[in-house]
Amino acid sequence: MGEMIEYVCPNGDQVPGYLAKADQVGSALVVLSEWWGLQDQIKGICDRFAQQGVTALAPDLFGGKVVAYHDMSEANKLMESLDFMDATDEKIGGAVSYLKVTSKKVGLTGFCMGGALTILGAMRLKGIDAAICFYGLPPEEAGDVARIKVPLQGHFASEDFWCTPPVVAACEQKLKQGGVDYQFYTYAAQHAFMNEQRSDVYDAQAADQAWQRCIEFCRQHLTD
Numbered sequence: 373m374g375e376m377i378e379y380v381c382p383n384g385d386q387v388p389g390y391l392a393k394a395d396q397v398g399s400a401l402v403v404l405s406e407w408w409g410l411q412d413q414i415k416g417i418c419d420r421f422a423q424q425g426v427t428a429l430a431p432d433l434f435g436g437k438v439v440a441y442h443d444m445s446e447a448n449k450l451m452e453s454l455d456f457m458d459a460t461d462e463k464i465g466g467a468v469s470y471l472k473v474t475s476k477k478v479g480l481t482g483f484c485m486g487g488a489l490t491i492l493g494a495m496r497l498k499g500i501d502a503a504i505c506f507y508g509l510p511p512e513e514a515g516d517v518a519r520i521k522v523p524l525q526g527h528f529a530s531e532d533f534w535c536t537p538p539v540v541a542a543c544e545q546k547l548k549q550g551g552v553d554y555q556f557y558t559y560a561a562q563h564a565f566m567n568e569q570r571s572d573v574y575d576a577q578a579a580d581q582a583w584q585r586c587i588e589f590c591r592q593h594l595t596d
Contacts, residue, residue, distance in 0.1 A: 403428050427474070490503050525556075
């Protein structure tokens with residue numbers, strides 16, 4: 373359904389990304405991938421958003437490198453090679469600007485690593501209207517989540533080995549203290565429960581419920 377394009381970062385660099393256009397111009401999302409890179413599964417998520425009337429652009433944050441799902445060591449190396457702040461300001465910020473040309477409202481969403489980047493974008497970027505995070509949070513030293521000024525939705529797993537319930541609870545406390553407009557949901561599932569290509573962690577019931585909540589949130593905050 374979608375296609376690979378290139379867009380321009382604020383610093384002038386060209387970045388590839390997967391763009392799935394909705395039939396009607398309106399709301400849009402930047403979709404941020406897991407640490408595996410721009411997998412077909414993330415492209416499929418973009419296509420699903422487009423089918424729901426939300427144009428979706430997934431930046432290729434790793435310059436074409438994609439890691440097999442079983443190779444966590446290589447995925448970790450790729451993630452550690454990424455300058456999160458620069459990626460947020462340039463690659464993600466450029467994607468937001470690209471979508472703003474044709475869409476009045478643009479949001480961020482992301483999974484795992486992309487979830488952490490979603491929170492960073494919500495803290496750092498101008499021009500976004502909402503953010504939806506799936507099982508990923510940045511470290512505390514990356515910034516104060518209480519600074520977030522846009523509506524935020526978060527989806528987390530009770531059996532998450534990385535984005536653990538105590539980490540989520542600490543973030544939620546700061547959001548409350550900052551008066552952030554947020555809603556967090558926790559599912560009886562494992563990390564990456566939305567990824568249907570990973571049978572070891574995919575949870576159809578949790579994924580469907582999270583997806584429905586996400587779409588409703590988009591309709592509430594990304595449409596006129």
